Amino acid sequence: MTTTRSERTRQELSVSLYVNGEARQVEVPPQATLLDVLRERLGLTGSKKGCNHGQCGACTVHVDGEPYLSCLTLTATLEGRSVTTIEGLADGEALHPMQRAFIEHDAFQCGYCTPGQIMSAVACVQTGHAQGEADLKDFMSGNLCRCAAYPQIVKAVQSVAGTGEVSDAAL
Ligand code: FES
């Protein structure tokens, strides 16, 4: 008996992940993106679907500490990997230093891009790209803000880089 293409795409795969420090097992179609699985199957709606085509950065999460565009990442490729979303940055009630900095520097307006901006910003500081403004802007260039909060975002990221707080924060 042959299997049709539509039958093949309906077959689900079992994938084990660590999401925000918790072991999770999900049954997903082979073509399911990480963004859709986070939002629709795990109830983690902090990562936003802007373009869904890898062009806006709203969906940025960390996979094993590296920034990933979750709309371009197939969940089936992440067996055993650790995923951190914006929901996993805070330590209980205590906001992550980058979250505090975005509030203190008024680095958002509508807030739609903010979770992705913060995830990229944490990676920017951790990888040492926040010392010079040009390097910082280059690193963050994949995160678009339709409200144009860029000057405040730069200040927020620089403020955290200046304190060194983010290197102590868990990812
Ligand atoms: S939603 Fe992923 S880059 Fe725009």
Ligand code: FES
């Ligand atoms: S704060 Fe509105 S898109 Fe960035």
